[in-house]
Amino acid sequence: MTKSPLLPSILLVGCGKMGGAMLEGWLAHGLAPSVIMDRHLPELPAPHRVVRTLDAIPAEFKPDVILLAVKPQKANGVLAELAPRFPNATLLSVMAGRTIASLLKAYRVGHAAASPIIIRSMPNTPSALGAGMSGLYAPPEASEKQKKQCEQLLSAVGETVWVAQEGLIDSVAAISGSGPAYVFLLAELLEQAGVEQGLDAKTARTLARGTIYGAGQMLHQLPTDAAELRRNVTSPGGTTEAALKVLMASDAWPQAVSTAISAAVNRAKELAS
Template sequence: MSTSITFIGGGNMARSLIAGLVRQGTAPGNIHVAEPVAGLRSQLSTDFGVKTYASASEAAAQGAVWVLAVKPQVLRDVCASLAEIAQAQAPLVVSIAAGITSAQLLRWLGGTGAVVRAMPNTPALLGAGVTGLFATAEVSAEQRGQADTVLASAGRTVWIEDEARMDAVTAVSGSGPAYVFLLAEAMEAAGIAQGLPADAARTLVVQTLLGASRMLDESGEAPAELRRRVTSPNGTTQAAIESFQGADFEAIVARAIDAATRRGQALSAAND
C-alpha cells in the first residue's frame, strides 16, 4: 500500500498485520502505530522500522487509513478521543473489535465517516488467518481495496454484505481456532489414555489436524464428501463417527456457535 496507515493499538493482531504489510512491500515509513506501552513501541520500531507514538491522536493525524486494534471495552473512549480528528480528516476506519457495530463506531467518532468492520482470527499471527469484512455504504471501492489489502496481509478475506451476520463470522472463524485446539486437547488425552506415549500422541494429533485441513483447503471437496471417503463401512472410523453422532455432535457444535454469536451481540449492547 502507498497510503499511510495508522494502527491504534500495537498488540499481537496489529503486529501480525504490520508484519504482513511490510513483507508484501508496504514502506515502513507509511505505517504509524499508537501504543501506550513503551516496550511494545520499541519492539515495533526495531522489528519493522515503523513510526510509533504514545499518543493515539498524534498517530491518527498521520494516517488516511486507521486500524482500530484495541479491546472492545475501551474502544468507545478511544474513538471519542479521536472524534474531532476523524471528522476533520475523514479517514477510512477499519475496526477489528468483536461485537462493536458500525453504527456505534460512527456515533463515537462524531457521526459520519467510512467504516469497515473486520474479524480476523489468531492464525493471522502466522499469515494463515481468515478475516470477515463488512463495509458501510460510505466506503468507496478504493477504500474496500485498501481494507482488503490490510487484512489480506495476514491471510484470506471474505466480504459479508449483511452486518448482522458479523457476529456469526466471529463465532465461526474468530473463535474457531479455540474449538480446534479443544478437539486436539481431547484427542491427545484420549490417545494417552489408550496407552500412547505423550510425545507420540501430540505428533499424531497435530499432523492429523494439519493434514486434514490441507485436504479441505486443497481438494475443493465438501467436508461431508471427504468424511464419507475415509469412513469405511463397519470400520474403525465408522465406529468413532457413530459415537460422536450418538452424543449429538452436530447439535453440540450448533449450540456452541449460537452461544458465541449471542455473546458477540451482548458485547455490542454492553459497550453501547
C-alpha cells in the same frame, strides 16, 4: 525483479493478540510507513513508529486506514480521542460486536461533525502466518477505494470474504474469528485421548497436530465437500465409523457445535449493546 507495491499506510490502534498477528503479516509483505499506538509494543524498525499516546503521532502523518484493534469495551474513549485529529478517516474495525452505529456515535463524542467511513472486519490469529481468514462488511457509502484498501490489508495476511449485511459479521466472528480456538481445543483433546490410550505425550502431540494440519490442507486444496472427505475416511464397520457414531450422535457434536456457535453469536450481540 519488480518490487511488490506497499500495503496502505495504517494507524494501528491496539497491538494485542489480534493486532499483533496482523502486524506481523503486514510487515512481512511491505507496509507503507505506519504508526502503531500501543502501550507495550517495543520499537519497530524505520520507517514505522510506535507511540504510546495520540499526542505522540507525528503531526504530518495521514494514514490511509485507521485500524481499530482495541478491546470492544474500551473503544469509546479511544474513538473520542481520535475524532478531532482524524474526523473523516477510513476506519477498519476488527472488534467483535461493536456496530458501525455504535462506533460512529462514540466517534462523534469527540467531534460532533466527524464523518468517518467505518468498515467492519473479523480476522483471526493465523493471520500472523499469512493463513488468516477474514470477513468484511462495508456500508453503502464506502467508496471502492476504501473497500479495496481494507481488503488489500486483510488479503495480505490470508483469505477474505465480504458479507452483504452487517449483522453477519457476528456469524463470521463465531465461525472463523473464534474458530482457531475450537481447532486448538480439538488438538488438546486428541493429545489427551492419545495419552489415555497408552501413547507417550510427545507422540500423541505429533499425531494430533500432524493430523489436523494434513486434514486442513485437504480441506484447503481440494474442492471436495467436507462431508465427502469424511465419508472417504470412513470404512463400513471400521474404527473411524465406531468413533463417528459417538461424535455424530444427535446429542454430541451436532448439538454441541451448533449451541457453541449460537453462544458466540449471542455474545457478539451483547457486546454491541
